[in-house]
Amino acid sequence: MLRIKNLSKIFHKDQPDEKIIFKSLNLHIQKGEFVTVIGGNGAGKSTLMNLISGSMFPDEGEIYIDNTDVTFMPEHKRAKFIGRVFQDPLKGTAPNLTIEENLSLAMLRNARRDLAFGINKENLAFFKDELSKLNLGLENRLTTKVGLLSGGQRQAVTLLMATLIKPKVLLLDEHTAALDPKSRDKILELTDKITKDEEMSTLMITHNIENALSFGSRTIMLKHGEIALDLKDNDRAQMDQHKLQDNFNF
C-alpha cells in the first residue's frame, strides 16, 4: 500500500548547518496495517509525515501509494489518497465555517469544486449519522461555526473529515498531544474505531509509549533517521512499555 524506497532528506544541504534527516529510509506498510511511530525529538517523525503528504519533497528516493509514484506529486493532488490529522486541533478545520460546511468540503475531496451547491442536502443525513458516532452531541449542531467548538471536539471533527471519504493512507501526527486527558482518550477511542477499516493503512506518531504498543498492529521506532526497531506480531506482544523505554533511551 505505502512503499518508501531509499528516501533521503537533507535540510540546508551543503551549508554549515546541514542536517541529514534521512539517509536511505525504506519502509513498506501493508493494506489495512496500523503502524505506530515513536522516536525522540529530531528523529524525523514529522518530516516523514510531511514527505508522505507532500508538504515537503525528498532529495532522493521514491514514495508509492498503491503503486502510484507520488514522490513529487503536489500536495493537493495526492490528498485524494491521504487523510491527515495534525497535532494542532486548530489546523484541521475552518473555524469560520459551520460544521456542515466543513464536512461538505471533506466530501468533495475527490470531486470537482464546481458551481454546484456547496452543501448537498442529501448528505446532511449522512453527516448526522457520522457525527452521532462521535458521541459528542454534534449531530444537532450542524450549523454551528467550528471555531466555537472545543479542541477535543474540533479534533474529532478533523478525524471524521479525514476519513469521511476513505483515504488509502491515514496520517496522524501526534493528533492527541494538545488535548486534555479526557478528550485524548475519546479521540484515541475514535481512532481505534475508524482504523479498523481493512482497506486503509494508518501511520500514527505518538510520544506515549504505552499507546504506541496498545494501538495498532505494528510499532516502529525512528532514531537518527533510521528505523531502529520494527515490532510486529510476537515480538510486539512480548515487548512491554519499560523494555521499549530502555531501548528508546540508549
Add this chain to the structure above:
Amino acid sequence: MGVLISTCAQGLIYAVLALGLFITFRILNFADMTAEGSLTLGGSVCAVLISNEVNPALSILIAALTGSLAGLITGILHTKLKIQAILSGILTMIALYSINIRIMGKANVSLLGKNTVFKIFKDNQISNFVVGFVICVVLLEILNLFFKTRLGLAIRATGDNEQMMRAQGANTDFKKILALMISNSMCAISGTLISQSQGYADINMGTGTIVIALASIVIGEAVIRKNLFLYKLIAVALGAITYRFIIFFVLNLGMNPSDLKLFTAIVAAILLALPNVQKVIQRSVKSVKN
C-alpha cells in the same frame, strides 16, 4: 430629499468597491492593495471606451475584465512567485499607474456630453440611485450565490485555513487567484460607476479608496452582527452607504474636504481596533473583580 438620494447613490457605487474588498480582506484574509489601481483602471478603460462611443454597459463589462486581469497578476506574484501578499498588491497598483495613463493618454478623460448608464431617466439623481441600486443588488446576489457553491465554499475555506484545504485536496493557489480576480473586477466596476457619475476619469481617483472600503466594511460589521453570509454582504453595502452619510454630515459641520482622508483613516483605525480594545477592557475588569 435630493441630498438624501444622491448620498445614497454615492454610497451604492462605493458599496460595489467595499464588496470587492470584503472578498480579499475578510474572506481571503489578504490585504490587497491592487484595489486602488484596479478601480482607476476600470474608471479609465470605461471612460476611454465611452468617449469612443462604445455602449456604456459593454464598457463596464470590458472594464471588469481588465480589473480581473489586475487581480490575476497580483495573484500570480503572490502564489507562484511567492511575493508577500501586501507587496504583490502594491507592485500591481504602482504598475497600473503607468498603465492607466497609457490607456487614457493623459491624466484624465472627460465624459461630458457622452452617453452613460446613468442617463436612463431624465432626473440625474434618481437615475444615479436606481442604476446604482440595481447594479449593487445584482452583484450582491451573484456573490451570495457564488460563495455558496462548492467553488465558493472552497475559496472561503482557503481564506480561513489554507493548510486544511490543501490537505483536503484543493489547489489553494488557484482559489486565491480566482478570489483576487473577482475582487478586482468588482473594484473596476466601482471605478466605472464613479467615472460615469462624476463625468470624468482621473488618474488619482483610486487614491485612498481602500481605506474608504475598509471603513465601510467595519462600519457595516459594527451595525449588523449576523453570521449568515448574505447578511454579511448586506452589512458591507449598508456600511458603504452609512459612510457616505457620515462624510456628508462632517462636511456640513464645516470640515475641510482635504481632511477627509485623515478622518476616514482615524475612523477605520478606531473601528478595526475596537474588538481588541473591548477584550482588553473586559479582561482588566475581570482581573479587578478577582
